[in-house]
Amino acid sequence: MRIVSGMRPTGKLHLGHYFGVIRNWVRLQKEHEAFFFIADWHALTTAYKDTKNLKSHIRELMIDWLALGLDPQKSTLFIQSKVKEHTELHLVFSMITPKSWLEWNPTYKDMKYNLLKLQDLELQFRGALRDHVKEFLGSIPYRIEDFERLEEHLLEAIAEAMVEAVFEGEIDKGILKELNVSKRDFYETDTYGFLGYPVLQAADILIYKGEGVPVGEDQLPHIELTREIARRFNHLYGDTFPEPQALLTETPKVPGTDGRKMSKSYGNAIFFSDSSQEVQQKIMKMFTDPQKLRKNDPGRPDICPVFAYHKLFTGDSQLVNQIKEDCSNGKLGCVDCKKIVFNSLEEFIAPFRTQRENLEKNTDTLMDIFHEGSEKAGEIASQTVGEVREALNI
Ligand code: SF4
Numbered sequence: 001m002r003i004v005s006g007m008r009p010t011g012k013l014h015l016g017h018y019f020g021v022i023r024n025w026v027r028l029q030k031e032h033e034a035f036f037f038i039a040d041w042h043a044l045t046t047a048y049k050d051t052k053n054l055k056s057h058i059r060e061l062m063i064d065w066l067a068l069g070l071d072p073q074k075s076t077l078f079i080q081s082k083v084k085e086h087t088e089l090h091l092v093f094s095m096i097t098p099k100s101w102l103e104w105n106p107t108y109k110d111m112k113y114n115l116l117k118l119q120d121l122e123l124q125f126r127g128a129l130r131d132h133v134k135e136f137l138g139s140i141p142y143r144i145e146d147f148e149r150l151e152e153h154l155l156e157a158i159a160e161a162m163v164e165a166v167f168e169g170e171i172d173k174g175i176l177k178e179l180n181v182s183k184r185d186f187y188e189t190d191t192y193g194f195l196g197y198p199v200l201q202a203a204d205i206l207i208y209k210g211e212g213v214p215v216g217e218d219q220l221p222h223i224e225l226t227r228e229i230a231r232r233f234n235h236l237y238g239d240t241f242p243e244p245q246a247l248l249t250e251t252p253k254v255p256g257t258d259g260r261k262m263s264k265s266y267g268n269a270i271f272f273s274d275s276s277q278e279v280q281q282k283i284m285k286m287f288t289d290p291q292k293l294r295k296n297d298p299g300r301p302d303i304c305p306v307f308a309y310h311k312l313f314t315g316d317s318q319l320v321n322q323i324k325e326d327c328s329n330g331k332l333g334c335v336d337c338k339k340i341v342f343n344s345l346e347e348f349i350a351p352f353r354t355q356r357e358n359l360e361k362n363t364d365t366l367m368d369i370f371h372e373g374s375e376k377a378g379e380i381a382s383q384t385v386g387e388v389r390e391a392l393n394i
Helices: 013-031 040-045 053-069 085-096 098-104 106-138 149-169 173-178 184-189 197-206 215-235 276-284 305-313 317-328 334-360 364-390
Strands: 002-007 033-038 074-078 212-215 245-248
Touching: 002 013, 002 197, 013 053, 013 212, 013 305, 033 053, 033 364, 040 053, 040 197, 053 074, 053 212, 053 334, 053 364, 085 197, 085 215, 085 364, 098 215, 106 149, 197 215, 212 215, 215 245, 215 364, 276 334, 305 317, 305 334, 317 334, 334 364
Parallel strands: 002 033, 002 212, 033 074, 212 245
Antiparallel strands: none
């Protein structure tokens, strides 16, 4: 089966990327004909205003992909913008895709909302409300252990609620003005390119006549849209494209160091480029069961992100069971528990880190691999676009 998938260059990869995407790709490349691309055009759908880091993000992604096991002997690894036909097919598809298909795409509204939350309004609210939250916490007549962390939690909760209230129309313009918060940035994200990015995604897949697309459940509507676009093209101009299948895979959840989803924007991620010392610092600061304040307090490993890491990285299942038991019985303290998890994680990350370091020094090889991949991809893409032109009588 020919499989196609891509990733936006947003910086260095963390553990969440590996378990959510890359590990699956590494497996798939052994069994299928695989095309994996760095989706640099897609990076512009949300970050078009500031592209100064785009080149370095692409380079980091190249390094991470190879260090984590994507093999140019087994997969075609390339950069989307180097294969110019993607944009041509995108244009053709944009002519035949009804606008309503995009507007009703269930992830569109969510994404708009999420992007807004992460990038603009939420940050503005955080800034505007920080002093009020500080003042409020200062007025509480109790000693608060970790004041800064509580402040961040409160700010996050309030900012999220405020954003939702803006969306629901519950906050009027006067209040926004008073808080010096503007929705302008959001509307700058609300572009034609953003609405149409599933069309570009369809072009990315169909240009290689991809039959399988490894995705998470949240991406299913996009694959359905790709199938609909393929059907519509075939119906209008004759059989040209296959209808690709989504390849759903169960992936383990990798919490961030604060227990939320691991994400660069939350500042809770562990990167493959982190030094051993940085990993250790992050582990030692990790959130644990908040009810386990002292070593002898019984803990709840099932809600503790440190224990989630044990399940992923501490290979010895007997030891994992022992940790679970000792935590629950109050025989194991969080500091000791974290030391064990750090050693396990270090054992996992160290070989990838070394690979990264070697690749860092080998920029030419890196460029050659992606250049060759882009040429190979380009041959297929140009053949497909030739067929499309013929079908369109252009
Ligand atoms: S002992 Fe380990 S598993 Fe238990 S709460 Fe502390 S860090 Fe989490």
